[in-house]
Amino acid sequence: MKGKPLVSIVTAGLSKFGKHEGLYARELFAEAVKEAFDRCPRLEPKRDIKAMFVGHMGEAYEHQGHTGAAIADWAGLLNIPATRTEAACASSGAALRSGVYAVLSGLADIVLVGGVEKMTHRTTAEVTEYLAMASDYPFEQWHGITFPGLYALMATAHMHKYGTTERQMAEVALKNHHHGTLNPKAHMQKEITVETALNSRPVATPLKLYDCSLITDGASCAIITKPELASKFTDQPVHIIGTGQASDTIGLYERQSLTSLQAAKLAAKTTYKMAEVTPEDLDVAEVHDCFTIAEIIAYEDLNFCPVGKGGALAETGETRLGGRLPVNTSGGLKAKGHPVGATGTAQAYEIYLQLTGQADRRQVKNAQVGLTHNVGGSGATATVHIYRSDQQ
């Protein structure tokens, strides 16, 4: 059996991803929490949950900071220690990691981790501005470089260096949209064609509308505990057997490489080693496809393929459901949606479903080992986690 359990997930929850008119983030989070509680009748939330970490990126969306406490209250957990974690799009990957710290420290034996973002009530121009806050202000935002712009800079460099094509990026969109049709909670549930993607309007060349993840409202959570306590709450725990996090320069321009994310590579290296797992052992993975090029770079950073071959891997079908290593069975950020603060634990939710055989039409057969890869900003933060089921 691979890897010693560090902590165990006993339940998880996810709101419907999409447009939730008239709801505040805290109200949306309650939907995710309710599912997690309902899945775990042996848990008494007010008695058992000792601390909470919630990922939330932006005060600007709802003019609301200090979300840790507010969300704990709306989750029915008033008075527990509740802290917001912020690492841009990796905010809830960081929440999960903080939860692991808390459980392993012994200070809290049962911890709720999650994330939320409410975005769709803002205009695209406003969201573009708010997302850009995760990049360097004086040298990127100030010069009109947007978030898609940063990934576009990586895409241009990747195409030039390795011959990656716009069609290969479109294949990532096509796959993730297909997976989205199998996930009733995905924001977008329609098949697309490569031509639709290739002919969509430019956002930041070479990235087009269908290379970009969605502006989405959503919330996600998981409840983690010490492995020796897990059986008290569930017969189907999912163990986290590796965790890694790393940082890099906030400005893309200062990095050694424009075609890979060093933080992701470092976090992956730590995580694989801790989990005693190699990429060949993985059955399923959720990677941070905020843009199609990001999934291609993730394949390389996570050693799913040799450096420079991510575009080719996207074309083979090996990362599609039924392939050698299905990636983003949830639909990914591309089709499930990317409520930024919610994304990291939404990835963990998908792996939880896969490793407990609850992923319905998108179930990967006999999935036992899974990975999540959550990136903040243009790569200044990355968290990687590896999970395994008990049934091996």
Next chain:
Amino acid sequence: MTEAPFTIEQFYKFLAQGKLMAGKCAHCGKIHLPPRPLCDNCFHQTFTWMEIAGKGKLLTYTVIHVAPEQFQALAPYAVGIIELENGLKLPGMITDVPHDQLQIGMPLTIDFTACANAQSWPQWPRYCFKP
């Protein structure tokens, strides 16, 4: 006379004077662009100013079509990352190049025309790159 502080604000003040200035660590020699008050290599805090030639080559680029409100009047506009001497890099807008003629490796030069009026945070002068 005390030396100007090694800060991002001072970097932009120099830009307003038409100078691209980096901070060089007096202890380990590392060149910081933008300047920093603490050397991330050796943790020393003594620096000297060093003028950087504004000529470089384009490492990567994109043409931005969907822009935040303050840049919408300019869209579509080109931005890129430019490699200067000593491996230093700076991002910025690229003007005076037809978008279909942007090419990795093309020579570009920093332009200070728009930097004439020294401003302060958060309204800094905005340099750009031209052929």
